[in-house]
Amino acid sequence: MKNPTANPVIGQGAENLLFLTDEQIRGGIEAFFFAYRAFTSDPDEILEGMDYGRAHHRAMHFIARKPGLTVSDLLDILGVTKQSLNRVLRTLLKDGLVESRVGQRDRRERQLFLSETGAALEKRLSEAQRARVRAAYRAAGPQAVAGFRQVLEAMMDEAGARRFREMRRQDAAE
Amino acid sequence: MKNPTANPVIGQGAENLLFLTDEQIRGGIEAFFFAYRAFTSDPDEILEGMDYGRAHHRAMHFIARKPGLTVSDLLDILGVTKQSLNRVLRTLLKDGLVESRVGQRDRRERQLFLSETGAALEKRLSEAQRARVRAAYRAAGPQAVAGFRQVLEAMMDEAGARRFREMRRQDAAE
DNA sequence: CTTGGAAAGTCAACAAGGCTGACTTAAAAT
DNA sequence: ATTTTAAGTCAGCCTTGTTGACTTTCCAAG
Numbered sequence: 001m002k003n004p005t006a007n008p009v010i011g012q013g014a015e016n017l018l019f020l021t022d023e024q025i026r027g028g029i030e031a032f033f034f035a036y037r038a039f040t041s042d043p044d045e046i047l048e049g050m051d052y053g054r055a056h057h058r059a060m061h062f063i064a065r066k067p068g069l070t071v072s073d074l075l076d077i078l079g080v081t082k083q084s085l086n087r088v089l090r091t092l093l094k095d096g097l098v099e100s101r102v103g104q105r106d107r108r109e110r111q112l113f114l115s116e117t118g119a120a121l122e123k124r125l126s127e128a129q130r131a132r133v134r135a136a137y138r139a140a141g142p143q144a145v146a147g148f149r150q151v152l153e154a155m156m157d158e159a160g161a162r163r164f165r166e167m168r169r170q171d172a173a174e
Numbered sequence: 175m176k177n178p179t180a181n182p183v184i185g186q187g188a189e190n191l192l193f194l195t196d197e198q199i200r201g202g203i204e205a206f207f208f209a210y211r212a213f214t215s216d217p218d219e220i221l222e223g224m225d226y227g228r229a230h231h232r233a234m235h236f237i238a239r240k241p242g243l244t245v246s247d248l249l250d251i252l253g254v255t256k257q258s259l260n261r262v263l264r265t266l267l268k269d270g271l272v273e274s275r276v277g278q279r280d281r282r283e284r285q286l287f288l289s290e291t292g293a294a295l296e297k298r299l300s301e302a303q304r305a306r307v308r309a310a311y312r313a314a315g316p317q318a319v320a321g322f323r324q325v326l327e328a329m330m331d332e333a334g335a336r337r338f339r340e341m342r343r344q345d346a347a348e
Numbered sequence: 349c350t351t352g353g354a355a356a357g358t359c360a361a362c363a364a365g366g367c368t369g370a371c372t373t374a375a376a377a378t
Numbered sequence: 379a380t381t382t383t384a385a386g387t388c389a390g391c392c393t394t395g396t397t398g399a400c401t402t403t404c405c406a407a408g
Contacts, residue, residue, distance in 0.1 A: 019311065019316045019319065020308060020311060020312065022304065023345070025304045025307050025308055025311070026239070026300075026304070027323070027342065028307050028311070028319070028322070028323060028326075029213075029300075029303060029304070029307055030239075030338060030341065031323055031326040031327060031330075031338060032210070032213060032307075032326060033232075034326075034330045034334040034335070034337070034338050035325075035326040035327070035329040035330050035334075036206070036210050037253065037330075037331075037334060038329055038330045038331040038334055039203075039206060039329060041331065053363090053364055053365075054364085054365085055364075055365060055366090058207075065200070065204075070384080070385095071384070071385060071386090072383095072384065072385085079211065080365085080366070080367090081366075081367065081368080082384090082385075082386080083366090083367080083368085083386090083387085083388095084365065084366055084367075086385085086386060086387075087364095087365080088365085089386095090386085090387095103384090106375080106376070106383090106384080107374080107375060107376085108374065108375045108376065108383065108384045108385070109375095109384060109385080110384080110385065110386095126200075126203075129203060130196065130199045130200070130203070132329060133199050133202050133203060133206075133329065134194055134199055135328070136325050136326075136328035136329035137193065137194060137199065137202070137325065137328075138194065139324075139328040140321065140324040140325045140328045141324075142193045143317075143321055144320070144321030144322075144324040144325050145193065145202070145321065145325060146318070146321060147314065147317055147318030147319065147320060147321020147322050147324075147325075148202070148318075148321050148322045148324075148325035148326075149201070149202065149205055150313075150314040150315075150318040150321075150322075151209075151310050151311065151314045151318050151319060151321075151322035152202075152205040152206060152208075152209040152310075152322070153205060153209070154309070154310035154311075154313040154314045155209040155212055155213060155306060155307065155310040156205075156208045156209050156211075156212045157211075157212040157215065160208040160209075160211060160212055161208070163208070164204060164205060164208050167204065168201065171197070227392090227393055227394075228393085228394085229393075229394060229395090244355080244356095245355075245356060245357090246354095246355065246356085254394085254395065254396090255395075255396065255397085256355090256356075256357080257357090257358085257359095257395090257396080257397085258394065258395055258396075260356085260357060260358075261393095261394080261395095262394085263357095264357090264358095277355090280354090280355080280404080280405070281403080281404060281405085282354070282355045282356070282403060282404050282405070283354095283355065283356080284355080284356065284357095
């Protein structure tokens, strides 16, 4: 027997009946967990053996995404301390994958860019990850993808959602 | 201008036109990243200050889910080494949150159960997490939730998907 | 009944990637 | 001229992952 203390939504159509049961929610939680693991595994495997890790990938992703963003922009997006980010950024700069230029509007700032080799690595990582997402999108169909995005956006916290929308908004203007 | 080298799907209806562009895929990747961060933050905050972390939460989640599962079951689900899991399990056993009993069918195995206090903590953590997912589900609607689940399942790797389906399958039989 | 292998547990050592706190330098703002 | 901000650095700590080596207990096949 299913858990009798669960919390079915009353008075809805049959297709909605199980929509918000604890059972259903827990299924979503576990699916999220397994999917996220697969999602991060592809770039992780490529990085395996190189002197870089997931943190380097994330930094490069957002630098590729918004070339010229400042260190504080990146700190804000990634939500880590500057000491954590700095450790990552330092090796990327030293190895010539990322370039840092004195800020245009404010010379205290440093604007970050990928070098050619940095861009090449970022592309390789990001293409591995995109391949998985693209395959999942194809398999699930446009309707499902729309739902996927809706749920993800509703799940973000305020700060994350703000950053996400901000990033998307700027894209549209380009 | 949007990236002209992107990869639009040709010859589909307008609603599908942007479905598989790199732009769209990248948006999904970033949404996934931000949403997963929020998703883990609630239990993390509760654990903050206690002597436990996310790894303890994960172990307790799956023990709560399948009481009596063996250590190797758990290793398989979590996908970590037994040394990693053991460190976590050891503290949970020592603190009396988890109980381990000699296996029924095979006395080499250890079956894992939550104690009353363990179940109480697990419930607290899991309810915090469910609250966020439930709110997102409610906001997005049943249709979106179905799509969300479809995409997640399509994104899992084979091993993960097998474990996930296995877990769900057993539920249905109960 | 012995022996080989599986399940669990342990020790030691290491790496990645988070964190805090304290402090410096350069440049902007007041 | 002084204060504040952006960046960077050093040192030390924690969690959670990894390998490799080894033990104990127990099942199962020869």
